[in-house]
Each structure stands twice: as C-alpha cells, then as structure tokens.
Amino acid sequence: xxxxIDVDVRPILRAGGEPFSLIMAALDRLEPGQGLRLYAPFKPxxxxxxxxxxxxxxxxxxxxxxxxxxxxxxxxxxxxxSAPACSTPxxxxxxxxxxxxxxxxxxxxxxxxxxLAAAEKLGPGETLSALLRRExxxxxxxxxxxxxxxxxxxxxxxxxxxxxxxAPL
Amino acid sequence: MSYxxxxxxxxxxxxxxxxxxxxxxxxxxxxxxxxxxxxxxxxGWLSVAMCGALFQFVPVLVAKPLFSERWALPALGLLTAGLxxxxxxxxxxxxxxxxxxxxxxxxxxxxxxxxxxxxVDLGLTAWLRPVGPARFVLVGLASLCATVAxxxxxxxxHAGWPGSIGETILTSGVPLHAIAGLGGxxxxxxxxxxxxxxxxxxxxxxxxxxxxxxxxxxGALAVAVAVIGGIVAIWLVSGLNVxxxxxxxxxxxxxxxxxxxLIGIFSGRKRRQLELNTRMxxxxxxxxxxxxLLGVVLVLTGAFAAHVGAxxxxxxxxxxxxxxxxxxxxxxxxxxxxxxxxxxxxRAPTPRxxxxxxxxxxxxxxxxxxxxxxxxxxxxxxxxxxxxRAAAAMMTVGLAGIVREVIRTRRLADVARSLRxxxxxxxxxxxxARA
Numbered sequence: 001x002x003x004x005i006d007v008d009v010r011p012i013l014r015a016g017g018e019p020f021s022l023i024m025a026a027l028d029r030l031e032p033g034q035g036l037r038l039y040a041p042f043k044p045x046x047x048x049x050x051x052x053x054x055x056x057x058x059x060x061x062x063x064x065x066x067x068x069x070x071x072x073x074x075x076x077x078x079x080x081x082s083a084p085a086c087s088t089p090x091x092x093x094x095x096x097x098x099x100x101x102x103x104x105x106x107x108x109x110x111x112x113x114x115x116l117a118a119a120e121k122l123g124p125g126e127t128l129s130a131l132l133r134r135e136x137x138x139x140x141x142x143x144x145x146x147x148x149x150x151x152x153x154x155x156x157x158x159x160x161x162x163x164x165x166x167a168p169l
Numbered sequence: 170m171s172y173x174x175x176x177x178x179x180x181x182x183x184x185x186x187x188x189x190x191x192x193x194x195x196x197x198x199x200x201x202x203x204x205x206x207x208x209x210x211x212x213g214w215l216s217v218a219m220c221g222a223l224f225q226f227v228p229v230l231v232a233k234p235l236f237s238e239r240w241a242l243p244a245l246g247l248l249t250a251g252l253x254x255x256x257x258x259x260x261x262x263x264x265x266x267x268x269x270x271x272x273x274x275x276x277x278x279x280x281x282x283x284x285x286x287x288x289v290d291l292g293l294t295a296w297l298r299p300v301g302p303a304r305f306v307l308v309g310l311a312s313l314c315a316t317v318a319x320x321x322x323x324x325x326x327h328a329g330w331p332g333s334i335g336e337t338i339l340t341s342g343v344p345l346h347a348i349a350g351l352g353g354x355x356x357x358x359x360x361x362x363x364x365x366x367x368x369x370x371x372x373x374x375x376x377x378x379x380x381x382x383x384x385x386x387x388g389a390l391a392v393a394v395a396v397i398g399g400i401v402a403i404w405l406v407s408g409l410n411v412x413x414x415x416x417x418x419x420x421x422x423x424x425x426x427x428x429x430x431l432i433g434i435f436s437g438r439k440r441r442q443l444e445l446n447t448r449m450x451x452x453x454x455x456x457x458x459x460x461x462l463l464g465v466v467l468v469l470t471g472a473f474a475a476h477v478g479a480x481x482x483x484x485x486x487x488x489x490x491x492x493x494x495x496x497x498x499x500x501x502x503x504x505x506x507x508x509x510x511x512x513x514x515x516r517a518p519t520p521r522x523x524x525x526x527x528x529x530x531x532x533x534x535x536x537x538x539x540x541x542x543x544x545x546x547x548x549x550x551x552x553x554x555x556x557x558r559a560a561a562a563m564m565t566v567g568l569a570g571i572v573r574e575v576i577r578t579r580r581l582a583d584v585a586r587s588l589r590x591x592x593x594x595x596x597x598x599x600x601x602a603r604a
Binding site for chain 2: 105107108109110112113116117118119120133134135137138142145159
C-alpha cells in the first residue's frame with residue numbers, strides 16, 4: 001500500500017502563482033515508495049509527462065467545480081514517455097524564476113520578442129516565467145535552437161498560458 | 170512560399186484568360202473554355218494557395234509538426250502537372266488542341282496523387298488534436314476527397330471509359346462537384362483558418378468550441394446533403410432540386426452562423442486598431458454575405474440558373490480570393506520576419522513585423538481589387554461581357570500591386586536600412602523559406 005503526501009496547489013494558482021517549484025520540492029521530500037497526492041484547480045496535463053519521466057504513474061480523478069485530485073504513484077519500472085509541451089525530461093532542480101513577464105496584452109509577436117530578449121539575459125540554469133494568451137508555438141523552435149528548456153500549460157479557464165523557460169547550464 | 174508563388178502565377182493566368190475573353194461569360198457556362206478558366210482558378214489558384222497555407226497553419230493549430238515535411242514539394246509537382254494535363258485535355262475538348270482525351274484521365278490521376286498526398290499529410294497532422302479550427306480542416310479535406318472523386322469520374326467519362334453510369338453522373342453531377350469543392354473544401358477550410366487567424370491578430374478570445382462546432386455542423390451537413398443526397402437523387406432520377414434547396418438553406422444558415430461568430434471575435438477584441446489584413450478580410454466577409462444575398466434574390470426571382478456565373482464569381486473572387494490575398498499579405502510578412510530575425514531576436518535590435526510592410530500603399534491595391542470584383546459581378550448580372558473584361562483588367566492591376574507589395578515584403582525593401590540585417594541575419598530567398 002503506497003502512502004501519499006498531500007500537495008494542494010489550488011491557493012497558489014488562484015493567487016496567480018507558479019506552483020511548479022513547490023511540487024518539485026515536495027517530490028524531493030518523498031521517501032522511497034511514497035507517492036504524491038496533488039489537488040489542482042484543473043487537470044495538470046503537462047505535469048503528467050514530467051512525473052512519468054521521474055518514474056511516477058498518475059491517476060486523475062475529477063472533483064466538484066472542475067477541480068482535480070491526482071495520485072502520482074511511484075512505478076516499479078518507470079516508463080519513459082515524451083512530454084507534449086516540454087523539451088527535456090529533467091525538471092527536478094529548476095530554481096524560482098528570476099524574471100516574471102506578463103505578456104498577455106501585447107500584440108503578437110511582441111511576447112515572443114520579449115521572452116527571447118529576457119532569456120538572453122538569464123544566467124546559466126536560471127529560469128524565467130511568462131504569462132501569455134496563447135500557446136507560443138512559434139517560440140518553441142527558437143528556444144530549442146538556442147538550447148533552452150521550457151515547460152508550459154494553460155490555466156484552468158484556458159485564458160492564460162504559463163510558460164517557464166530555463167537557460168542551458 | 171513556393172505554393173504561394175505558384176498559386177499567384179495561376180491567378181494571373183486566370184485573369185489573363187478573363188481579360189482575353191476566354192471562357193465565361195463570353196462562352197457558355199459548360200463550354201470547355203469555361204472549364205479551363207474554372208479549373209485554373211479553383212485548382213491552380215485557390216486550392217494550391219490553400220494547401221500552402223494549411224502546410225504552414227495546421228501544425229500551428231495542433232501544436233505538432235507536420236506528419237511529413239518532405240511530401241509538400243512532390244505534392245505541388247503532381248498538382249501542377251495534373252492541372253496542366255487537365256487543362257490541355259479541356260482545350261482538346263474545345264478543339265483548340267488535338268483531342269488527346271487521355272490527357273483528362275491522366276490529369277485526374279496526377280491530381281488524385283497530389284491531393285492524396287496533401288490530404289494524408291494534413292489529415293494525419295490535424296487528427297492528432299482535432300479541436301476547434303482543426304475540425305474545419307478535417308471536414309474540408311473530406312470534401313476535397315469527394316470533389317476529386319467526382320472530378321476523376323468526369324475525366325474518365327470524357328475519355329469514354331466508365332459507360333452509362335459515368336454518363337449519368339456527368340450530365341447531372343456537376344453541381345455536386347462544385348458544391349463539394351467551393352463549399353466544402355475551400356469555404357469551410359477558409360472559415361476554420363480565419364477563426365484562429367482573426368482572434369490571433371486582434372487579440373480576441375477564441376470562439377467558443379460550442380459555437381464554432383454549430384457553424385461547422387451546419388456547413389458539413391449542407392455539403393453532406395448535397396453530395397450524398399445528390400448521388401441518391403441521381404440514382405433515383407428524381408432531379409436535384411429538392412436536395413439542392415435543402416443544401417442551399419443549410420448553406421445560408423452556415424454563413425449566418427459564421428457571421429455571428431465573426432461579430433463575436435470583432436467585438437471581443439483587445440486591439441482597437443485593425444491591421445490591413447483584417448480590414449481587407451472584412452471586405453471579403455461582406456462579399457460572402459453579398460453572395461448569399463444575391464443567391465437568395467436570384468432564387469426568389471427564378472433567375473438563379475441564368476446568373477449562377479455572377480453568384481460563383483462573387484463567391485470565388487470576393488469571398489475566397491479576397492480572404493486568401495488579405496491573409497497571404499500578413500502570413501508572408503510574419504514568416505519572413507520570423508525567418509530573418511528569429512535567430513537574432515533578443516541579441517540585436519530587430520524590426521517589428523509591421524516594419525516589413527507599407528500598409529497605406531498596399532491598401533490602395535486591395536481596394537482596387539475589391540471594387541473591380543464587385544463591378545465585375547454587376548457586369549455579369551447585367552450581361553455586359555465587354556465591361557466584364559474591363560473589370561478583369563482592373564482586378565489584374567490590383568493584384569499586380571498586391572503581389573509587388575508581397576515581393577517587397579519578402580525582400581525586406583521597406584525595412585529601414587540600419588535595421589535590415591543585424592549581425593547574423595541573412596536575407597530570405599524570394600521563393601523558398603528556410604525552416
């Protein structure tokens with residue numbers, strides 16, 4: 001029987017925060033064989049692939065009001081899976097973002113220009129986070145060419161896309 | 170870019186034919202010369218441009234790479250060769266070339282091959298995440314298959330192969346071929362793509378899935394009724410009137426629902442100042458509405474059959490061609506900007522996308538084009554063939570101006586010299602885009 005540590009990211013997300021580092025911190029505290037029970041205001045799909053790469057299987061259950069309870073259970077044989085919206089499997093040690101950009105009300109392609117400009121100023125391994133209106137599909141290849149990693153997903157109402165970019169080490 | 174260049178070349182061919190007075194309205198609607206003109210416009214210009222746009226756009230819609238990048242160029246080759254063969258076959262039918270009727274089936278086979286590659290490539294890509302606009306593309310591709318199937322059957326029948334069934338379908342199936350092509354493939358796909366492009370350029374929230382699926386359902390139903398009902402009606406020899414009336418009502422409903430969605434996008438926009446591509450797209454929406462209205466008036470006055478040419482002309486050149494030209498203007502600018510400045514962005518000062526274009530100058534050409542199209546529609550309704558040629562000449566002038574603007578964009582001619590090539594940026598090739 002696996003026992004689970006509870007992590008509730010609903011208040012953080014409601015306050016407009018970025019819960020990723022908190023989840024990763026909780027993950028570091030897990031004893032071998034322990035799992036993670038996550039409460040989120042939306043189905044955290046991008047996280048599934050990240051967790052799969054870390055050797056956790058997930059089972060998601062819808063709660064009332066569109067909220068979700070997700071159980072991440074350590075798999076005996078971790079199945080490698082490619083993440084749909086991220087470029088690297090290793091997210092464990094991402095630091096807090098040093099830059100936060102709100103690009104939601106900028107004309108395209110200004111958000112992309114700003115993110116790339118800010119990314120150029122990051123030190124090795126540092127991260128930035130950005131809020132956007134859309135999935136920045138044209139930005140991803142540019143980030144990839146420059147060796148950056150990223151993680152992104154939509155907020156529960158689908159109106160804001162949260163992107164975290166990490167400079168190469 | 171190769172698709173766009175090829176498409177524009179065919180559009181010039183079509184306009185030259187119209188100015189020269191080849192095909193409708195100088196000739197009968199079903200004459201071989203008209204067939205030449207119609208297929209130059211629908212395959213050479215609209216379909217090729219649409220395929221080129223979809224190869225760029227479907228990966229963006231579904232946020233996945235194209236199933237196979239390498240198929241795009243062979244597909245263009247097959248389409249071009251197939252169209253050329255088909256046209257030569259039509260010219261043979263009309264006695265302008267030796268009657269090598271085997272050219273028609275050959276053209277059909279080549280076109281089936283070319284469109285087949287496109288359908289499989291785009292279909293497999295869109296299938297990965299069939300949400301919102303991607304579903305319009307899937308229905309459009311299905312309609313394309315129906316269109317091509319009809320067309321291939323006609324081509325083989327002209328060459329004398331499939332016997333009596335082919336003859337029956339050739340005599341009454343032409344409207345179904347046209348509806349599947351213009352309505353299903355070109356119009357529904359253009360609608361789907363416009364949803365995303367408009368909300369992107371105007372910073373407007375996407376249309377709710379529920380609303381756009383209603384529009385799509387009405388459109389898909391209209392095409393399905395026309396095609397499937399049409400085949401059944403031909404089978405039963407019961408005449409197409411009932412089926413076509415139902416399809417027409419559904420088609421009008423689709424246009425109305427689309428109009429409702431567009432108003433939603435426009436009123437929800439964050440960006441007050443509209444760019445040229447959006448302002449010109451509005452003129453194409455107006456043309457779609459006008460075409461719908463014209464259709465209704467013609468049906469009510471019992472003159473639809475006599476003026477189907479005017480109706481089709483307005484739909485093809487006002488709505489579809491206008492929208493494609495307006496969006497092409499923006500897409501070329503954006504892709505050129507991304508190609509040239511993407512690699513140096515954030516490292517050196519780069520121009521904005523808007524610095525690549527000169528909207529004030531370009532809008533003049535667009536206005537000339539649209540006015541010419543509307544004038545041309547009126548001359549068709551009034552039956553003035555020589556005035557129509559003047560309108561076609563005016564359209565050619567407008568188009569030449571637009572193409573010149575697009576080439577200037579591609580050559581970065583309007584970018585201030587000091588900004589044009591920051592360190593590491595290199596000039597884009599006119600016809601080939603580097604990935």
